[in-house]
Amino acid sequence: MNYEEYEINNVKVYIYKTTKFKTIKINMMLINEYSKNDFTKNRLLNRVLIRSTKKYDNQIKIGKKSIDLYNPSGNIFDSFKKYHEKNFTYTFLNEKYTEPGMNKKNIEFMFEVIFNPNIVEDHFEPINFNISKQMLESDYKMDEENPNYVADEIAYSLISEDLPCKLQKNGTREELKNIDEKELYNFYLKQIKNSEYKIFIVGDVDTEDILSILKQNLKDKNIKKISFKGENFIIKNKTKKPTEKIEKKPYNQSVLLIIYKIINMTEYEKNYVLPILNTLLGGNSFRLFNSIREKNSLAYYISTYTISNESVFEIEAGIAKSNLKKTVELVKKEIIDIKKANITNEEIKDIIEMNRSALDSLFDNLNSILGVLITMAHSNKEDPFKKFEKLKKVSKKEISKLAGKLNLDVIFLLEGTKNGNN
């Protein structure tokens, strides 16, 4: 995948051109350090920033401005790894389909949201701040209604390693209560002033034109030249006896989470072998689905999830409590089977085929193209086509070796006490 790279006022800009879509997508990423006290503040900050700006000082004005710009959509989300990445994504209709000058106006609007918040002296404007806070509190309450969310939070808190996934990265209702307008504004300023900035653009754009617009909008931002380099977490300590816990809640279904650490996973294994192991175990119509759902009717769903840069592998299933023992046994059985390299050629072929299909469709969607651009330009990963060639060469022995590194750390059941008696 060929992309262009530039630098404007200490900001790296990456552009991938495609004429396939009617829209242009921009992602501005701020990279900085974080502490465990930052999660709730980040979530609240995102709310406050999209609600209003200095120029469009309530949700009606900002909403009507959006309509005027032909309904762009935007989002702010955080990712916490070794460092924190705050992503502002913004998608708008290319002016070829609307009217001249719209590209520039849209980018200016995006900058307005990021750099020109609705403040009064040294704090966020209180009415909008409080509405954002109420909305976030409501979100927390809704999160807590979801048994999968609750199960995740509890299970991950039991992990034996000090990993980012152990922390409550969505923040908490309790922390939210104590955050005021001034504190949050200072937190915002700290991020704006002490971040590394990168901009990623995908769409049918004229390079000169887009760089000129960015230059104009970045010129007075005083962005420092900083660089943060991400690293992976390598786990060396084995858990001898996993933490097993059952917690009862008034739900109908029980949620089972089985979490493994991956001991001494290499970079090669992380990039090429783990995706295959993940699909082999957790893919639709693969091992766990067939064994636990289809053959034994123990669960409506069973899936796997990896946090590869933290060496964590998760299995989640919706089961009845009475099936707990059998489900865990079957999971262990499948992993032992893979450790013994009892993997068929057919299975490997199917997994490769799924990856090939995903690769074919990668460039059909702006979101996935942006994802690839970020992975390559920011995380220094290779081109997905080259990656696929290496994926095809992964051997059963390598998969079996990685399965051998799975170390059971947590078995958690959120037991539903209602049992359908609703």
Added chain:
Amino acid sequence: METINLKIVNEKIIHEKLKNGLDVYIVRKKDFNGNNVRFFTKFGALDREFVPINEKSMAKMPSGVAHFLEHKLFEQESGISVDDYFKKTGSYINAFTNYKNTCYHFFCSKDLKKNLEFLLDFVQSPYFTDENVEKEKGIIVQEALMNLDDPDRKFYQTMLKNLFTTEYYDDPVVGNVEDIKNITKEDLYRCYNTFYHPVNMVLMVVTNLEEKEVLKIIKDNQKIKNYKKRFKINKKEVTEEDNVKKEYEELLEVVNEKRMSYALKINMNSFEEIRKVELYYYLDILLSNAVGSLSEFNLELREKNLINGNIQYEINFNKSKEKEYIIINFIIYPNNESKVIELLDKKLQKLSITEKDFNLFKKNIISNNLYQFNSINGTMAFLYGEYNFSGEIKSDCLDIAEKLSYKKEKEIIEKIPLENKSIVVMKPKMGN
């Protein structure tokens, strides 16, 4: 074969009704690699009483039968696993059931011919035995229990149940646990044989291949299957009453946030001369302006801490025998529901809109239409949505938005009755 040209977005849809009655729609997206296919029958959770084919009297089916049938079609007499088949070409297959339809859909980047033929073949080859039906019950019961943990499903279910006098909205699409356990293979065959005839089905394909090539694949596949000519399915059609079934209900659930549905039921008699999609747009503009997230009303309620989040709304149309209803449903997270109801009642009695705001929200609709065809999945979402909304897809379905007039909007405001309502409030259980 007809060509439906959507000039505004520069897209073309090919449509043909085959000899066996199957309705086929094809859109070509030349620059894309993927293919998205949907094959659905107009048989859903509401279709519980009907005269099964080759029988004479009405039969009543247990709740959840349409959804159960959807699950069981994935089991083949040959023993070939449907999931495995699609897996081998790196494709993704799934299905869903709602109150009106059951839909089988896949996505693939290659081997469209093979996959499309297999989809048609497996959906058109039912295989139900006592053993395989029994085995599925465990899985579906788990699904039913999982749904019971979703308070929003119960909330939505209750809203439908109280709005409509037709009884089958009382039960969830997945069915009640006891009914699921009692479903037999005979039930499944009776439903299948009645509703899964091509005359009652629609096939939609979004592809990078040439439309004629795809149409030929479908025709060649269908012509060797001898479907007998079919007449109208005799479903028990209950005449829906104009009034709502229940005006107010409170639910106590394991939730943290109160939520409220304020739903209006409006007989479409007064709007017979206007197309549904046009009426939808006018209502959307009116409600966006009056109570939507960009309205002063919404902002006022939030600033006074009467609600959390924004007022959301949805506009649907519901047909019952010779009558059709507009359903406008406001979803609100109230802190003080009685005050919110009072204010919303008052607001709806005094609807108005300036010409400036009318034009702004009209622009909103036009912009949203431009975004639709930006991807394979977006294109399919448009086809499916438009067909289910209007019963067909016409070439001017997007042009309508450009022609909306302020004068007509004002006429609609004068005509629209907004008193017939049903309210559901879901509150946290004590000690929660």
